[in-house]
Amino acid sequence: MKAVCWNGKYDVRVETVPDPRLINPRDAIIKVTTTAICGSDLHLYDGIIPTMMPGDILGHEFMGEVVEVGAGVKNLQKGDRVVVPFAIACGNCFFCQRKQFSLCDNSNPNSAMTAKVYGDSPSGLFGYSHMMGGYDGGQAEYVRVPYADVGPLKIPDGVPDEKVVFLTDIFPTGYMAAENAAIEEGDTVAIWGCGPVGQFAIRSALMLGAAKVIAIDREPARLQMAERASPNVETVNFESHYSVEEILDRTGGRGADSCIDCVGTEAFGHGPGAILDYVKQLARLQSDRPNVLRQAMTACRKGGTISIPGVYGGIIDSINFGAAFNKGLTFKMGQTHVHRYLEPLMQRIQNGEIDPSFVITHHARLDEAPEMYKTFRNQKSECIKVVMKPG
Known part of the structure; x- marks a missing residue:
């Protein structure tokens, strides 16, 4: 598949990488239909965030269609449209039970690395350094979603991607x-x-x-x-x-x-x-x-x-x-407890209180990502939000 990969400061490339596969029974594989570049991604692009490695797949704002689920995922089925919170949460730990999902104790496999810097570790994050779990991000054609029985929110038919994709991060x-x-x-x-x-x-x-x-x-x-x-x-x-x-x-x-x-x-x-x-x-x-x-x-x-x-x-x-x-x-x-806000903010969208697509200024294909990163960083007045479509 094609994916947007970090290769150093100011060096983002679209590369061919292996397709993701199920690793855990609670995983799902999502075919990405819309993804976006976040302002936080620019901290990676600028080389500010440590523990990035060449070839890391970027992106934590994405949504798409379920194409495969593990045996432990009972709430999703093939063909469902979903948005995925950028923070990864197990749903069962002390913090998840208190709806502090971005502080999940179990979703960052590299928590010891993070604790050396911060004294403790937040949850794992999609596409945001090895210190935050080393997970592949969603600026790609497909992505593996851990704890898929907890995170993704199903989107009703007829609601366009552009109205709901920002439930993944910036709206919550x-x-x-x-x-x-x-x-x-x-x-x-x-x-x-x-x-x-x-x-x-x-x-x-x-x-x-x-x-x-x-x-x-x-x-x-x-x-x-x-x-x-x-x-x-x-x-x-x-x-x-x-x-x-x-x-x-x-x-x-x-x-x-x-x-x-x-x-x-x-x-x-x-x-x-x-x-x-x-x-x-x-x-x-x-x-x-x-x-x-x-x-x-x-x-x-x-x-x-x-x-x-x-x-x-x-x-x-x-x-x-x-x-x-x-x-x-x-x-x-702190990082956003996205899971807590998905349904209430989806309700606000459906009630017509807000149309989050107002923030989009640029539409692009996934293979245009390197140029879009440059544009987003260097033309802040003209470029406020970029959304990209794979394929």
């Missing part, structure tokens, strides 16, 4: 980010990053009762897409305005009730702190650029909440944690 990620922000009716929510996750966080914050959303980015098309969500969305271009000052001005000096960091490890910014972050990351003196996190801590009101769906990979410094302590801030973060 944006929604959980808003949920973690502890939004109350009438709140003001500041959201850094108007990429795909940020766009869903904006709309989710509004669904959960925010009266005003202040969205921060520097790409005109992304800011325009944010503004189209609602008249209650205001935008800030951080190239021309200092985000923190704008948020304080627009909240009477009090600060936003909640702040959501949808950017994470590769944040851009201006000033000495942002420049120092960039230099330190290049020199491998720190793994992440926490410019947005610093701004969120400053712009959030006393007693407010900071939600972090943006991926962070390791060590950061120059964080004024004393300020967060004395302001009484609450932090909530």
Whole structure:
């Protein structure tokens, strides 16, 4: 089969690789009908995430048709259309029983490797380094899905792929980010990053009762897409305005009730702190650029909440944690517990509350993936979300 393979920094190729096969009775084989490039994939493309190996198959946003199931999979049958959560969960461990699926104890076979870096291990992830399990991803013609009796959600006939494929990651990620922000009716929510996750966080914050959303980015098309969500969305271009000052001005000096960091490890910014972050990351003196996190801590009101769906990979410094302590801030973060949100968000789609396909700007064939990675990375204003079709 054809698959999109990582071969080094900025080196993604479409290669012929062996077809996947059933390994465990709880496995299923999915024929991929739609897959996407995620902003998190760019961290792999940029060489930021460790333990990648040449030939690793990329992709954690995918859906398709069941073509084979193991003997232990009773909820699926050949021909079912399914979306697949990007985090792999067993359904039975301490954390899965508490619906904390991205913290699954059993799905990362390389958990000891991860624990050396983080002290513990989250769940395995599709197509996202050997530290996260070494699983083949879904930017391919076929993919093996472990624990298929727990993860995949069957999609009703007549619902197009483009409306539901983002249930695999970015829609639940944006929604959980808003949920973690502890939004109350009438709140003001500041959201850094108007990429795909940020766009869903904006709309989710509004669904959960925010009266005003202040969205921060520097790409005109992304800011325009944010503004189209609602008249209650205001935008800030951080190239021309200092985000923190704008948020304080627009909240009477009090600060936003909640702040959501949808950017994470590769944040851009201006000033000495942002420049120092960039230099330190290049020199491998720190793994992440926490410019947005610093701004969120400053712009959030006393007693407010900071939600972090943006991926962070390791060590950061120059964080004024004393300020967060004395302001009484609450932090909530982590990989998304996608399984928890599949059915509720599917219901919102079917009810017409949201059509997630609004975020798509580029359609492509799987064999165009190398060019699409370049486009997504380098043309952020024009390219907000890429979906690809095998075949």
